[in-house]
Amino acid sequence: MRVLMFGWEFPPHITGGLGTACYGLTKGLSKHGTEIIFVVPKAYGDEDQEAASIRNASGIPFDMKDEEYKAYWEHIKYLEVGSNIIPYVSPEYFSKITEETKKTGEEFKSSVFSRDYEFSGTYGKNLMEEVARYALIASALALKEDFDVIHAHDWLTYPAGIAAKKSSGKKLVVHMHATEFDRTGGNVNQQVYDIERQGMEEADAVITVSNLTRNIVIEKYGITPDKVFTVHNAVDQNDMKNHNGNKKHFEEKLVTFLGRITFQKGPDYFIEAAYKVLQKDSNIRFAMAGSGDMLLKMIKRVAQLRIADKFHFTGFLQGSDVDHIFSMSDVFVMPSVSEPFGIVPLEAMRSSVPVIISKQSGVAEVLHHALKVDFWDIDAMADAIYGLCHYDGLSKMFKKYGKQEVENLKWENAALKVIDVYNKLLNS
């Protein structure tokens, strides 16, 4: 079987969980003999598959010499199209940053921690234009290439998927990694919503990364339940490493948040819970790693609560810094308001860090050895943090079984489910 796949990011250039998921999934598929033509917008221009060190979502280094990796590329045809699509950016933000770049001619710094989005060359007037351009290229590509099914990841690639379907007449699968409701918390951009809905309506099957997302797709987008299938994400087992060597240099327990500091991730609930814990036990430290549009507000809040000597901001972390902070952490918290899946807790677990996750996350559906709380229930979150910091028996159990659990979440298994979906379409 041959699949024409549209993505928007791929290692090494990734900003979130999507690139990692696409990589893991294609790798899983290739193990079962599926061939893939993977198309991504070329936003950076410096991809060098040989030289670049490939990293996953949170920047854990990937071994390029891995045999499996070499075998993987034999099954993959990797195509790039000129485009400036930037993941995880709303259309408003896109126009803001591109305009700024034009105005000042300088790099635009997205936050105080200078996580630079590097731009060079020219930009489309807006993100929608870029999406349309990508679709145009896709329809041309679909005529040229030979494949059995089309698979498009997230809304930016849906117009491309639809265009490819129309020009080739092949079946279309769209993959919902996140919905506009997750990203904005209900403050939905109508254009994005429309593209998402149109994509799912035109598609012959919709894959969601969790039942949580499946329900949103059915309820909020009115998609027929029969064609919506849940395939939970998995973890790339290959770059699993035992992280050690990095130890913390203070005595207190460390509770960590790692993710984009945006509404969706619920950083504000983490701070309020931290405050509650610190009222009871000042012998715990908290760290917020990441960057995003809510960062300044969060810093101010921490100062306001007068906990800045125990609550630290690390800025955006990648690579070995991520390993470092996990190796220092005693508890990891993902308090997401709405998380279609959520891959970071899995990375924490495989570094033997007990995790607390919000019930409003897809990953909660597959994990047993994690404490689950409602994102808004800061009392329960504080309780869980306090418990994991104080009751060794509890944290020991979570460490041990959590790691095993993650090791059993394999992309090969997820890929089998995806192949089932393909087969259903091809046989109908």
Place this chain on the structure above:
Amino acid sequence: MKAICFYFQVHQPMRLRSYRFFDIGEKQDYFDDHNNSYIMRKVAQKNYLPMNALLLDLIKEYGSAFKVSFSISGTALDQFEAYAPDVLESFKRLAETGNVEFLAETYAHSLAALKSKEEFTNQVQTQARKIEQLFGRKPTTFRNTELIYSDEIGAMVADMGYKVMLTEGAKHVMGWRSPNYMYTNAINPKLKLLLKNFQMSDDIAFRFSQQSWKEWPLTTEKFVGWLTQINRDEEVVNLFMDYETFGEHQWEETGIFNFMRALPGRVFSHSDFEFATPAELGEKLQPVASIHVPHPISWADEERDLTAWLGNELQDEAFDKLYALEEKVKMCDDPKIKQDWLYLQTSDHFYYMCTKFFSDGDVHKYFNPYGTPYEAFINYMNILSDFIIRVEKQTRYSKTDADEVKNAAKKLIETTGKMAKKKSRQAKKVVKEKLDKTKEMNFEDIKNMSDTAVKKLLREVDLQKLSAAMEDAGEEIREKVLPNLGKRARKQFDQMQEELKKVKKSDINKYKKEIEDKLRDIFGNKK
């Protein structure tokens, strides 16, 4: 006669290095030595060295007629010693002329006056000692960080024995009054106040090179012309400014050095002004009134208040967390902790966290090594978090030492108690024996005896022993016994009671001394 009083502020903070979350608990070097030495060398070349040379020339030329005053922060002096001994030498040469007064301030150029009288006083003393040691004269005039002043701060300064203090002639405090007189503190009129003439000071410090200013370019003719227009009976024009004005804020190219070189000559030839130092003015001028400043003022920004350093959430959190450590730092005797404690108090760190000028900030931005106040805050808090860990560790050790002493003291008190009990038991026994001899009664029965019987008993008992026994006796017995003592016996008894107390006191002193020895054993060798 009218006077021009020049005061120049010399200050460089110990800038912090970029200190990450991962460094907390591990790295103890907080200061950016490289950047600090780089900036010090740069400012030395552009400002301190040429301007000091210029002032020395002027003093040579005009003799005792030309005078200026300086306040140099301890953090600046430390950096002169480390990176620019040539600058320190040139200040010493200025000091040798006798025409230059050096003022006292807080060592760390800190905001301690707003938080802790003790810390404030300590820092001022440390600073004054350093000035005396370097320049040979103990300061008698005080200026607080950024000219921050209030009635209470003035009173603290007066308590330290300073006679004159400098502050801002802030409009909202002065109202219709002119800054060109001597004033006094509202709480303690002994402290005289010299107020900055901000109009004429800022003409030099800020507007000198401003081409949009209608008086640009500023010439000595113009400036001295304005001086002569000042009201006839006004007595002093206080020109207070950052020393970095000369060559650093106003570049050499603006002509600032030429202006200063020509100014004294023009003053002497075209006005009846002379130059004086704050201490001289403190001797010469009579105060015209006291000034009420209930809320602190400063020389900063349009508002002339504290909002550049304190008031937003970031600044208040950092400031309060820092000073929450004061008591514990005092318990530490590690010189590195003491030094870091000083350097972390420098007002600049809080200035960098100011959000007032987030959008436009020109002056602020120029001096701010951080991109945003948030970065400044996070970096400072990372360092402070590490500093807290160090201080906690030190004081924890001290605590265990203190516990040891406490236990030793407890043991001593127990033994003394035992000894005292033993003594009184012995005395009781003697009394009892006497009692038994007379009537077969026990000590407790005294309270039921008739007065005559008691008197009889008392004649038999040795007063000294009685006295000792009484110490430990119940109230009832005392009441029964004491009135029945004859006048003389009573007096003796009282004397003996006193002596007994003394004896015990000496015992106590003996024990005290033992405790002290123990203390010395434990703490004395640490240094």
